[in-house]
Amino acid sequence: xxxxxxxxxxxxxxxxxxxxxxxxxxxxxxxxxxxxxxxxxxxxxxxxxxxxxxxxxxxxxxxxxxxxxxxxxxxxxxxxxxxxxxxxxxxxxxxxxxxxxxxxxxxxxxxxxxxxxxxxxxxxxxxxxxxxxxxxxxxxxxxxxxxxxxxxxxxxxxxxxxxxxxxxxxxxxxxxxxxxxxxxxxxxxxxxxxxxxxxxxxxxxxxxxxxxxxxxxxxxxxxxxxxxxxxxxxxxxxxxxxxxxxxxxxxxxxxxxxxxxxxxxxxxxxxxxxxxxxxx
Amino acid sequence: xxxxxxxxxxxxxxxxxxxxxxxxxxxxxxxxxxxxxxxxxxxxxxxxxxxxxxxxxxxxxxxxxxxxxx
Numbered sequence: 001x002x003x004x005x006x007x008x009x010x011x012x013x014x015x016x017x018x019x020x021x022x023x024x025x026x027x028x029x030x031x032x033x034x035x036x037x038x039x040x041x042x043x044x045x046x047x048x049x050x051x052x053x054x055x056x057x058x059x060x061x062x063x064x065x066x067x068x069x070x071x072x073x074x075x076x077x078x079x080x081x082x083x084x085x086x087x088x089x090x091x092x093x094x095x096x097x098x099x100x101x102x103x104x105x106x107x108x109x110x111x112x113x114x115x116x117x118x119x120x121x122x123x124x125x126x127x128x129x130x131x132x133x134x135x136x137x138x139x140x141x142x143x144x145x146x147x148x149x150x151x152x153x154x155x156x157x158x159x160x161x162x163x164x165x166x167x168x169x170x171x172x173x174x175x176x177x178x179x180x181x182x183x184x185x186x187x188x189x190x191x192x193x194x195x196x197x198x199x200x201x202x203x204x205x206x207x208x209x210x211x212x213x214x215x216x217x218x219x220x221x222x223x224x225x226x227x228x229x230x231x232x233x234x235x236x237x238x239x240x241x242x243x244x245x246x247x248x249x250x251x252x253x254x255x256x257x258x259x260x261x262x263x264x265x266x267x268x269x270x271x272x273x274x275x276x277x278x279x280x
Numbered sequence: 281x282x283x284x285x286x287x288x289x290x291x292x293x294x295x296x297x298x299x300x301x302x303x304x305x306x307x308x309x310x311x312x313x314x315x316x317x318x319x320x321x322x323x324x325x326x327x328x329x330x331x332x333x334x335x336x337x338x339x340x341x342x343x344x345x346x347x348x349x350x
Contacts (some may be wrong), residue, residue, distance in 0.1 A: 066323050222301065227337050236318050240340070244313070248341045258345045260337035263321050263328075274335050278311050 005169050009162035013042070016156045020046040023124045027117040028108065029149070030054035030081070031062075032070025035128030036161065037174040038167045039153055043126075044079045053120060055081050057086040057109050060195045061182040063202050069074075073173060084112055089195055094184075097193045101184060102140035110147035125149045131157045137272060178216050179268065187221045188271050197221055204228075204254035211246055216266035219251065226256035232265035285331040294324050296338070303334040312343045 005013075020026060020043050029039045040054040054074055058067050067083075074081040078151045086108050094104040110125070117125045127144055129151035134141075144151070153163065162177075167175035183198045191197075204219040204226055211228065220227040228251065230238060238247055238261060251259045283298035285305065296314060299306040305328045307314065316324065316338065328336040339345075 218310050222304070225301075225306065225339075227304070227335075236316075236321065239316055239321070241313060243296075244340045248344070258339060259341070260339045262335065262337045263307075264314075264336065 005165055006162065008029070009158070009165055012156045012158045012162065013166055016042060016152055016158065017046050019152050023047075025051035025122045025124070027055060027113060027120065027122045027125045028054045029113055029125065029127040030056050030070065030074070030079075031128070031180075032056065032073055032174070033128065033164055033180055034167060034174045034177055035153055035234070036132050037070075037073055037128075038163050038170070039126060039128050040074070040079050041077055041167075041170055041172060044077065049078060049080050051122070052080065052095065053082055053122065055082045055084060055113050055116065057112075058083055058223070059086045060198045061091050061105070061184045063183060063204065063205070066180055077172070084116075086112065089193060089198070095193050097184070097189055097191055099189050099212055100139035100142075101189070101193070102138065103143050105182070106140035106143035106182070107146075110143055110149055112180065114147045114149070117229065121247055127151055129154045130163055131159045136269065186218055188274065191221070191223070200226075200255045204251045204256065207250035207253055208247065211250055217267060219254075220262075220271060224256065225258040225259045225260055226251045226254070227262055229262045229266040235261065235263065235265050285328065288327055288331070289324065290322070292323055292327065294320065294327075299339075300333070303332075305331070305333040305336045307336065307338045308342050309338065312341065314338050 009042055025047055026043050028036060028043055030036045030040050043052045056067065056070050071081065088105040088108045091104055091108060108261060114125050125148070127149050129141060130153045164175050183201045184193045186201045187193055187197055190257050198206065201219050201221055208217055208228070215231045218229040220229065237243060244261070247261070248259045283300060285298045286296065289296060294314065295310040296307040299308055299315070307324065325336055
């Protein structure tokens with residue numbers, strides 16, 4: 001059965017195609033997430049594989065399984081891929097974990113990718129920022145703007161939901177993928193970001209996925225305490241004694257002494273609310 | 281000294297200590313585990329928010345935690 005796409009979303013995609021065609025060649029900052037995968041796929045189709053590349057930044061703040069799946073998706077859809085190691089965790093300004101931590105991470109990334117685009121003779125560098133992101137607190141966007149990185153998805157007004165719909169129509173496996181921000185987003189501002197703490201979060205979330213938990217999931221690092229956020233609809237199930245014992249064992253195996261389950265469940269940007277960066 | 285929220289929670293049958301971590305309230309069950317149905321969970325969220333917290337979580341298996349706490 002052919003999927004029907006909302007005409008508004010389809011019209012935005014047409015504008016995106018025109019925008020990419022007018023640029024001629026493009027480097028896509030690629031994470032393997034919903035937005036950048038869609039953008040890379042459209043770019044590959046519009047300008048051709050000789051005139052584009054997707055570049056994946058790999059570091060301790062990106063779960064290894066995500067890097068692996070990003071590679072697989074690119075290979076499956078014939079999207080040319082470069083992988084670069086980024087070193088944001090060794091930048092003391094980033095590791096100190098200020099409220100604008102993302103600015104330092106993205107600065108490191110774009111300071112690598114923009115010169116790479118020039119070397120490869122590609123006309124423009126783009127990221128997967130969408131129209132919904134523009135209204136959120138995103139200090140990383142400032143770094144992108146400083147480096148001249150463009151955000152065509154936001155530029156044509158594509159929202160996350162529209163990108164999911166269009167991704168599904170294109171047969172991209174990411175269409176239903178939960179958002180997956182970097183692991184440092186699980187560490188409260190002011191608590192140092194270290195490779196060890198990032199590893200704890202990654203192992204705990206992996207262990208919970210291995211229990212069969214799907215959809216939204218975050219393990220927030222509060223020092224000795226791990227605070228687990230699950231989708232609201234499954235919280236009560238995981239509060240039952242047998243399940244909660246499994247959850248505790250999984251999280252403790254990652255090196256946390258104490259385990260707590262958030263009673264409201266997953267909230268995007270939860271630590272921004274907790275720290276008072278945005279309103280509850 | 282117990283947190284003022286504890287008494288309010290107990291009045292609704294939610295027997296726990298409250299550990300305040302800035303705007304996060306961690307509920308530590310008296311008996312090792314809280315029996316929280318959906319309604320009780322939502323009531324706990326409401327009471328904790330009224331007390332000025334933005335986040336509330338319940339500690340699971342506090343007795344088995346690897347390290348002693350204050």
